[in-house]
Amino acid sequence: METGTARAMPERRTPTDPGGARPVFLGPLNVHLPVTATVSLGHRIPGLILVLxxxxxxxxxxxxxxxxxxxxxxxxxxxxxxxxxxxxxxxxSLAHHTTAGVRHLLFDAGVRTS
Structure with missing residues (x-):
């Protein structure tokens, strides 16, 4: 057993690294969504509450x-x-879902997207 040598820590791999030895767990809290995706999720959650x-x-x-x-x-x-x-x-839920839906319609129509 060697007593004076330090073991090198394995290099941290990213999910997009093609040379990765094994896959990396990509948890939902590690993913950073754009603002439009966050707004879309915020529109779907009240819709789910209303359907239930x-x-x-x-x-x-x-x-x-x-x-x-x-x-x-x-x-x-x-x-x-x-x-x-x-x-x-x-x-x-009804108010949020309605206003978010109108906002999505305005985005689709091209209002204030510049």
Whole structure:
């Protein structure tokens, strides 16, 4: 066993390095996206929230159009803290998704892209 020699650390390889001995883990936090990709992801997340909430919104609409007896079960749920938070998240998602969609349409139309 050699006691006086230092072992050289292996050279760090990048994912685009053709001479890499093995692949490098490219985690989602290591990827730096351009601003337009970040805005696109910000548009898709509220859209996903709205799609997932759609069955509950349809049930609430059906209950509101029915007799007053059916609405009695929904009112305490909507007035609770959890119901208020859900309404806030849904309104935020709808507003954000709508404004981001308009922004994407304006980008596609060529408005202020210079």
């Amino acid at each position: 909430a759609l069955p509950l919104l349809i049930l609430a609409l059906a209950a509101s159009l029915g007799p007053a007896v059916d609405r009695g079960g929904w009112l305490p749920l909507l007035k609770s803290i959890g119901g208020r938070i859900c309404r806030l998240v849904l309104v935020w």
